[in-house]
Amino acid sequence: MKYGKAKARDKSILGYFKYGFLCILLLIYLCPFYLVIINSFKNRTEIISNPLGFISKTNVSNFVNAFRQMNYLDAFINSLIITSISVLIIALFSSMTAYFFVRFKWKINRFLFFMMVTSMLIPFQSIMIPLVRIYGANLKLLDNKWILIYMYMGFGSSLSVFVYHGFIKSIPMELEEAAMIDGCTRVQTFFNIVFPLLRPTTLTLIILNVLWIWNDFLLPSLVLISKANRTLPLSTFYFHGTYTADYGLLMAGLLLTIIPVIVFFILMQKHIISGIMQGAIK
Amino acid sequence: MDTAKSFLKKLRTFLIFAGPTTFVFLSVVIFPFIFGIYLSLTNWDGIASAYRFIGFSNYLTVFQDQFFWNSFLLTVRYVLYTVVFVNLVAFALAYLLTSGIKGEKVLRAGFFVPNLIGGIILGLIWHFVFSRALVFLGKSLNLELFSYSWLANPQKALWTLVIVSVWQYSGYMMLIHIAGLVNMPKEVIEAALIDGANDGQRIIRIILPLMAPSFVVSMFLTLQRGFMVYDVNLALTNGGPFRSTELISMHVYKKAFLAQEYGIGQSQAFILFVMVAAITLTQVYFSKKLEVEM
Numbered sequence: 306m307k308y309g310k311a312k313a314r315d316k317s318i319l320g321y322f323k324y325g326f327l328c329i330l331l332l333i334y335l336c337p338f339y340l341v342i343i344n345s346f347k348n349r350t351e352i353i354s355n356p357l358g359f360i361s362k363t364n365v366s367n368f369v370n371a372f373r374q375m376n377y378l379d380a381f382i383n384s385l386i387i388t389s390i391s392v393l394i395i396a397l398f399s400s401m402t403a404y405f406f407v408r409f410k411w412k413i414n415r416f417l418f419f420m421m422v423t424s425m426l427i428p429f430q431s432i433m434i435p436l437v438r439i440y441g442a443n444l445k446l447l448d449n450k451w452i453l454i455y456m457y458m459g460f461g462s463s464l465s466v467f468v469y470h471g472f473i474k475s476i477p478m479e480l481e482e483a484a485m486i487d488g489c490t491r492v493q494t495f496f497n498i499v500f501p502l503l504r505p506t507t508l509t510l511i512i513l514n515v516l517w518i519w520n521d522f523l524l525p526s527l528v529l530i531s532k533a534n535r536t537l538p539l540s541t542f543y544f545h546g547t548y549t550a551d552y553g554l555l556m557a558g559l560l561l562t563i564i565p566v567i568v569f570f571i572l573m574q575k576h577i578i579s580g581i582m583q584g585a586i587k
Numbered sequence: 588m589d590t591a592k593s594f595l596k597k598l599r600t601f602l603i604f605a606g607p608t609t610f611v612f613l614s615v616v617i618f619p620f621i622f623g624i625y626l627s628l629t630n631w632d633g634i635a636s637a638y639r640f641i642g643f644s645n646y647l648t649v650f651q652d653q654f655f656w657n658s659f660l661l662t663v664r665y666v667l668y669t670v671v672f673v674n675l676v677a678f679a680l681a682y683l684l685t686s687g688i689k690g691e692k693v694l695r696a697g698f699f700v701p702n703l704i705g706g707i708i709l710g711l712i713w714h715f716v717f718s719r720a721l722v723f724l725g726k727s728l729n730l731e732l733f734s735y736s737w738l739a740n741p742q743k744a745l746w747t748l749v750i751v752s753v754w755q756y757s758g759y760m761m762l763i764h765i766a767g768l769v770n771m772p773k774e775v776i777e778a779a780l781i782d783g784a785n786d787g788q789r790i791i792r793i794i795l796p797l798m799a800p801s802f803v804v805s806m807f808l809t810l811q812r813g814f815m816v817y818d819v820n821l822a823l824t825n826g827g828p829f830r831s832t833e834l835i836s837m838h839v840y841k842k843a844f845l846a847q848e849y850g851i852g853q854s855q856a857f858i859l860f861v862m863v864a865a866i867t868l869t870q871v872y873f874s875k876k877l878e879v880e881m
Contacts, residue, residue, distance in 0.1 A: 320688045327683060328690075331697045334754065337712045338700075340720055356719045398608045405604035413601075417609060424616050426867060428815045430836050431860040432616065434843045434853045435623035438631075459615025462608045491600060520705025522818045523840075538707045542822065545711055552715065559708055566703045574696055581759065582766035 338563070345556035352552045367557035371544070375558050379533060380540035381565065384519060387450055387536060391457035392514045396507050399462045403469030404495055408478075418470065421463040429460070429523065437527050448530040456528065457518055465510050472506045473499070509580035512573065519566065537562050627854040632847050645854040654830070655855055658838040659862075661745065665834060666813035668749045669756070673809050674802065676757040681764030682790070695765065698758040706755075710822025713751045714738065717823075741831035744824050748832055751819055756812065760805040767801030768794070803874040807867060814863045835859055 344352050345367055346360045371377070406414045436456070441447045476499065484494045500507075522538045529535060535543070541562045548554050570577060627645055631638035649655055680698055684691050701709060718736045725733025737743040771794070779793050817836040820826065826833035826841075833841075839859065843852030 320686070323683050323686065324688045324690060327680075327688070327694050331694060334698060334758075335700065337716050340716060341712055344715070352719070356715075356723050398611075401603075402605045402608040405601070409600070411597075414605070417605070420617065421612065424612075424620075426860075426864045427616065427620060428811075428836075428856075428860055428863050430815060430817075430839050431623060431856040432619045433840075434849055434856060435619040435626055436615070437844075438626070438849070439619055439622065455611060456615050458608075459611045462612050463616070466608065492603060495604075516703065520703075520708075522705060522707045522821075527844075538705050538818075541711070542707050545822075552719065555711070556715070559711055562708055563704055567700075570696075570700070570703050578695060578699065578762060581762045582769075 341556050341559050341563070344553060345560045347553045349551055349553055356552075367553045368561065371554050371558035371561055374548070374554075375540045375544045375561070376532065376535070377537075377540070377561055380535050380537045383450065383529075383534060384536040384538075387453055387457070387525075388515055388518045391454045391461065391518050392511050394454065394458050395461040395465050395514055396511055398458065399465035399510075400469045400500060400503055400507065401495065402462070403466045404473050404499055406466070407470055407473045408481075418466070421466055425463050425467070433523070433527060440528075447528055448534060450529070450534060453525060453528045456524060460524075461514055461517075465514070468510060469503065469506060472503060476502055505583070508576055509583055512577050512580045515569070537565075623853050624857060627850060627857050629850050631849045638850075641850075645850045646858075648851055649854050649858060652851075654833075655838065657830070658833050658835050661832070662814060662835040665745060665748060665752075665816075666810060669752045669813045670806060670809045672749065672753045673756045673760055674805055676753060677760035677805065678764050678798075680757065680761040681768055682794075684761070685765055685768045695762070698761055700758065701755045702759045706816070706818025707822045709751060709755055710819040713747065713819075714823050717747055738824060739828055741828050744828060744832045747823060748816075748819060748834075751823060752813070752816065755819070756809060760809065763805045763808075764798065764801050767798045771797050799874065799877055803871060806870060806874070810867055810870060811863065814859070814866075 340356065343358075343360050344356060346362075346364050347358075348364065348367075351358070351361070406418045437447070440452060440456075446452045480498050481494050484498050485491075489497065520538060521536075522542065525536050525539055526542075529539065541558055544558050545555055628640055628642060629638045630641045630645075684695055684698075717738050721733045722736050724730065725735075737747050775793060775797070776789065779789050784792065815836055816834060817840070820832065820834050820837050824832040826837050835855075836859075839852050839856045842855060843849050846852075
């Protein structure tokens with residue numbers, strides 16, 4: 306008994322030690338963001354003389370200028386439209402496809418499913434050149450938000466179909482059979498019975514896809530050409546190229562780009578963390 | 588007549604449920620992929636509408652291209668360091684953050700934050716850290732190590748990429764390892780405790796072998812992301828100084844879109860695909876085998 310107590314106390318000291326260590330490590334981890342925040346309030350000379358110094362006066366002119374010069378609002382709206390529509394389309398059509406592949410084991414379905422799973426090994430770089438050629442030189446469809454959404458659907462469906470497929474396999478068929486006997490069509494059965502059951506999976510996939518599409522750079526940089534179509538990562542990058550030396554302005558721009566994601570994270574934190582952990586088990 | 592009708596019915600169901608996904612998937616992924624193999628066998632320069640079939644000569648050029656191999660070996664080194672360090676850091680974090688200390692949830696969320704932000708933004712932030720903040724720190728504290736920007740030093744520039752990638756991904760892989768640790772059967776660990784196994788023995792003999800599935804997933808993801816990394820590379824070093832950090836994705840991009848040698852760029856991209864596929868499949872195969880044996 307005595308031994309047990311001693312051990313528990315020992316453990317709690319170790320616990321505090323671990324806690325302290327992890328807190329310090331986390332502060333080091335988040336240090337780059339801290340630097341962005343403090344320097345976004347300074348002007349160029351202040352940063353060059355001391356990039357680590359604390360803010361002496363709150364000067365928001367960097368934010369006002371960055372907001373205007375990045376076309377922040379346009380870029381934000383473009384990112385919002387592209388991300389939300391792509392994510393919803395992927396969830397809707399991938400779940401239908403996965404359901405169909407699970408319930409109808411036709412040869413063509415098995416072949417398509419196999420092709421989707423293996424296609425996940427293809428690096429985007431092996432597709433981008435012919436993609437630009439087909440949709441640019443041949444079809445002249447580039448520089449258009451909707452074609453980008455179309456491409457996101459193509460690149461995103463494999464993983465989503467795969468994850469939905471794994472989940473739908475575990476749903477018992479009896480529920481659907483009962484609905485079909487009651488006169489529901491396949492489509493009605495799917496939307497009334499199956500789709501609601503898929504909610505947790507849908508949420509996980511929506512989160513994974515939001516993080517991917519919102520932050521993606523290479524594909525939009527190839528597809529969207531005109532300034533008015535740029536997404537947030539694109540406009541931040543080009544903004545950075547134009548004002549390389551004005552660090553305060555750049556930091557303000559970076560902070561403006563980070564804020565929406567952090568807000569999303571704070572609102573969805575529980576779902577994001579558990580979503581990724583569930584995604585890992587599958 | 589009957590079979591024709593049932594075929595039409597089947598086709599209708601197929602088109603409703605799988606039609607859109609199949610069509611988009613084939614037109615965005617599979618068709619360009621196959622067309623890309625064909626393009627790699629031509630001398631297309633991106634502008635001329637006429638191009639010729641030239642067989643495997645692009646591949647021959649690539650195999651003799653020293654810059655391609657430099658870039659490839661650089662990528663292999665980068666991937667190796669990243670995979671090792673990401674998984675070490677991630678597992679250590681996961682182990683500490685499942686041991687029942689206070690503030691676990693907040694700490695987990697905190698370490699995850701870099702993953703929310705795109706590679707371009709992270710690269711730009713770290714560009715400032717390496718070129719300004721650390722140099723300032725080095726000069727004012729007289730630390731030789733940081734007195735000159737690592738980004739300007741060909742020996743150190745690759746390490747800046749490794750550091751940023753480890754920093755970025757360890758939080759994500761931490762979650763994968765936490766999922767593995769949380770779902771581990773408690774009885775096994777308790778039994779080991781009763782038998783008098785110490786912390787180290789428990790980690791090496793019991794926990795690590797049971798964690799094999801999590802390591803398969805996290806290594807698969809780090810390998811894939813490592814070979815395909817582009818955003819951080821572009822924003823942090825842009826391949827420099829003196830092409831000392833031009834990883835394979837960037838090399839392919841520059842070959843095709845800047846040097847306008849599309850045929851050669853596409854051959855390189857196809858070689859990249861073959862290598863990534865071979866390496867990831869081998870990794871999954873051996874890890875699965877290990878899993879069963881353990």
